[in-house]
Amino acid sequence: xxxxxxxxxxxCLGNISPSLGVLSTRNSSWWGGVxxxxxxxxxxxxxxFKKDTNPKKxxxxxxxxxxxxxxxxxxxxxxxxxxxxxxxxxxxxxxxxGGLAEFSxxxxxxxxxxxxxxxxxxxxxxxxxxxxxxxxxIGANFLAxxxxxxxxxxxxxxxxxxxxxxxxxxxxxxxxxxxYEPSTCGFDFKGALDDISKIPEQSIxxxxxxxxxxxxxxxxxxxxxxxxxIVKKRxxxxxxxxxxxxxxxxxxxxDAWAVRHFIENGHNIVLSQxxxxxxxxxxxxxxxxxxxxxxxxxxxxxxxxxxxxxxxIYSNPPVNGARIAATILNTPELRSxxxxxxHGMANRIIKMREQLVAGLKKNGSSHxxxxxxxxxxxxxxxxxxxxxxxxxxxxxxxxxxxxxxxxMADDSNEQI
Amino acid sequence: xxxxxxxxxAPPVAVFKLTADFREDTHPQKxxxxxxxxxxxxxxxxxxxxxxxxxxxxxxxxSLNHEYLPILGLPEFRSAASKVALxxxxxxxxxxxxxxxxxxxxxxxxxxxxxxxxxxxxGVNNTATPVYVSAPTWENxxxxxxxxxxxxIRPYHYWDAxxxxxxxxxxxxxxxxxxEYSIxxxxxxxxxxxxxxxxxxEWKQIAEVMKxxxxxxxxxxxxxxxxxxxxxxDAWAIRFFVSEGFELFIAQxxxxxxxxxxxxxxxxxxxxxxxxxxxxxxxxxxxxxRTTWSNPPSQGARIVSKTLNSPELFEEWKGNVKTMADRVLxxxxxxxxxxQALGTPGTWDHITQQIGMFSFTGLTPKQVEYxxxxxxxxxxxxxxxxxxxxxSKNIDYxxxxxxxxxxxxx
Numbered sequence: 001x002x003x004x005x006x007x008x009x010x011x012c013l014g015n016i017s018p019s020l021g022v023l024s025t026r027n028s029s030w031w032g033g034v035x036x037x038x039x040x041x042x043x044x045x046x047x048x049f050k051k052d053t054n055p056k057k058x059x060x061x062x063x064x065x066x067x068x069x070x071x072x073x074x075x076x077x078x079x080x081x082x083x084x085x086x087x088x089x090x091x092x093x094x095x096x097x098g099g100l101a102e103f104s105x106x107x108x109x110x111x112x113x114x115x116x117x118x119x120x121x122x123x124x125x126x127x128x129x130x131x132x133x134x135x136x137x138i139g140a141n142f143l144a145x146x147x148x149x150x151x152x153x154x155x156x157x158x159x160x161x162x163x164x165x166x167x168x169x170x171x172x173x174x175x176x177x178x179x180y181e182p183s184t185c186g187f188d189f190k191g192a193l194d195d196i197s198k199i200p201e202q203s204i205x206x207x208x209x210x211x212x213x214x215x216x217x218x219x220x221x222x223x224x225x226x227x228x229x230i231v232k233k234r235x236x237x238x239x240x241x242x243x244x245x246x247x248x249x250x251x252x253x254x255d256a257w258a259v260r261h262f263i264e265n266g267h268n269i270v271l272s273q274x275x276x277x278x279x280x281x282x283x284x285x286x287x288x289x290x291x292x293x294x295x296x297x298x299x300x301x302x303x304x305x306x307x308x309x310x311x312x313i314y315s316n317p318p319v320n321g322a323r324i325a326a327t328i329l330n331t332p333e334l335r336s337x338x339x340x341x342x343h344g345m346a347n348r349i350i351k352m353r354e355q356l357v358a359g360l361k362k363n364g365s366s367h368x369x370x371x372x373x374x375x376x377x378x379x380x381x382x383x384x385x386x387x388x389x390x391x392x393x394x395x396x397x398x399x400x401x402x403x404x405x406x407x408m409a410d411d412s413n414e415q416i
Numbered sequence: 417x418x419x420x421x422x423x424x425x426a427p428p429v430a431v432f433k434l435t436a437d438f439r440e441d442t443h444p445q446k447x448x449x450x451x452x453x454x455x456x457x458x459x460x461x462x463x464x465x466x467x468x469x470x471x472x473x474x475x476x477x478x479s480l481n482h483e484y485l486p487i488l489g490l491p492e493f494r495s496a497a498s499k500v501a502l503x504x505x506x507x508x509x510x511x512x513x514x515x516x517x518x519x520x521x522x523x524x525x526x527x528x529x530x531x532x533x534x535x536x537x538x539g540v541n542n543t544a545t546p547v548y549v550s551a552p553t554w555e556n557x558x559x560x561x562x563x564x565x566x567x568x569i570r571p572y573h574y575w576d577a578x579x580x581x582x583x584x585x586x587x588x589x590x591x592x593x594x595x596e597y598s599i600x601x602x603x604x605x606x607x608x609x610x611x612x613x614x615x616x617x618e619w620k621q622i623a624e625v626m627k628x629x630x631x632x633x634x635x636x637x638x639x640x641x642x643x644x645x646x647x648x649x650d651a652w653a654i655r656f657f658v659s660e661g662f663e664l665f666i667a668q669x670x671x672x673x674x675x676x677x678x679x680x681x682x683x684x685x686x687x688x689x690x691x692x693x694x695x696x697x698x699x700x701x702x703x704x705x706r707t708t709w710s711n712p713p714s715q716g717a718r719i720v721s722k723t724l725n726s727p728e729l730f731e732e733w734k735g736n737v738k739t740m741a742d743r744v745l746x747x748x749x750x751x752x753x754x755x756q757a758l759g760t761p762g763t764w765d766h767i768t769q770q771i772g773m774f775s776f777t778g779l780t781p782k783q784v785e786y787x788x789x790x791x792x793x794x795x796x797x798x799x800x801x802x803x804x805x806x807x808s809k810n811i812d813y814x815x816x817x818x819x820x821x822x823x824x825x826x
Binding site: 029030031032033034035036037040043064072074078082083086089091092093094095096097130131132133134137146148162165166168169276280281282283284285291293294298300301302304305307308309311312313314315316317318319320321 | 420421422423424425426427428429432453460461462463467471472475481482483484485486487519520521523524527536537540556559560562563564632663671675676677678679680688689690693695696697699700702703704706707708709710711712713714715716
């Protein structure tokens, strides 16, 4: 109450402090002190692109897959699943807080493999989330509330732009470990191990499961093994972000290898999954958050607390995308079709990479562009500097994020 | 040693536990008067005919895809949603000082609004501003504002148990005594859980004090159209406050009035002094949304947007809404009549005076326990019943059960 009294006094004095003073003048707005927020570094690129009138403009910003005509691609397995669902004439009753059970189960099986001991012993919990972002946020909130160790989250340098504000808004602190080596446009393995070996115990380390965003640079399996060892030595809590399973190499098991290895290696990880890219369900917001626990009893306790976190954010998740994903994963013909289509998308991107390098060489570039082929997944870290990016945007209407990241998925043969 | 060994088991959310218990019950006459979802007279969920029609149109539209919506949501949805709340002729909309943030249900709209207020209202990153919620209120209001960071959440007098109506004097008194700039969460209509709304005259009194004491107006509008059957009537309080010049938030839900519960369709309407302030506010809303869910789900917004933006579909929707509202009104009439016919002690006028999905019966916790255990009629411990759970087939049994509970249990 003392706090209120003193703040009440401040408001009476009112006109001194700019943000508080605004409130006391009768005709002004509550929001006089609200600053204009900067455009989002990633989604803002698309806003700027939309406004550009150049007919040859290209958007290589947002990570959304395009077919060879440059059009959004709705997977056949998705259309088929939608038809099946429409025919069922289901009601619209609320989902449970943790989401559609068939979805959560299938989601966990996809990541861990159906025979995984974790699933067999029921020692994990998976909740349906609002795609990858929602999953990361729930995870961050959960750690903020329950993690007994330091509330420092170590991100690879660089990482997806939205990781930092998500964890920050959840109340966590951000730190980094070396990851990308600009001189080779590759993985700074030594630097990563060195930094990780110095992380205080029980801190949280975030790892991109595959198709690192924004660099496209992934550790090789032997490198993952060493990382797993040192992470275990440091007793760190592992937070995997897997937004591209299947989409990276074309093979869902290969892309989940790191996640499964860590679990086998004894790490009780937390895991965020997104189906935005690998099922093209971007706007339906389909994702999952998994906590691998000590045993089934602990998993139940953790589940109950996840629900307590979810309820005051959005009560329960949207059904549409989860039903589509569950139908695909749980219907054998659709699942096979999906695996084919995801393989196809990954292959097209690999082809685009090869074509881009060939095209650059043909245009007389003497620069070494091997990294474009070596990198994996939707994004390519061109190595372009901010000034070069700005020039590309201003003079050629080619839009990409300031860090030189381009979306390989958004290239067509023509544009290359 | 697990990092999570100290994680305690959380209690289940009461309203969902009630439904879970109901499901396990094998009694042939069991009735679920718990969760707030509409039921037909056959006690079935009801997908609105207009929704079925629009969903077919969406499926058949080959030009549609599953691309990301903008961070703030589907533009046609946001504008149509705000228009439905404020009215076609809204001066505020004409003056370009109204904006919307598509959100995940009413809950999502409340949460985004709460997060914004904590960051930007009454100072910066201010967690100390008191947030007042009605006594009683929807239980999730507390959680939403608490998890958004507000440290001081207080009740304001609302339900008068003795007279089974609105405690206006207590309410006005709390408004007078609240520290200036406090935030008040107001139910736009069909108060949850009591079903008791202020009259227009009472709203005028409330508004007068709020303006004078510089209190922040945050409307929760989850039942527009569903309460009285009329969109305009149910939005009267909101529109009055806007006409009085308040800057305010309205958390809108389309879960009930569109029956789109699991699609999570909501909208946070922002009414600001002018367009310049609105623009800055929306830019900050984007930042909040981006770290919560990045961008909202498209399906539900498409359904609502198509419906609200098409004159014929809009009319059809209003008809569907009236169907639901009328059935609820009929059940209210009949329940009261049956209790009176049984000679159940007490007055039962409040059942028809209250409005919307819920009724605060006035049953005590012990009487509620009797209803559940002995009669297999499930209702909330507060005595709240969902009128939609009543049907022509079970209303006699329910009335009889209430009669027994009141006469046998003190």
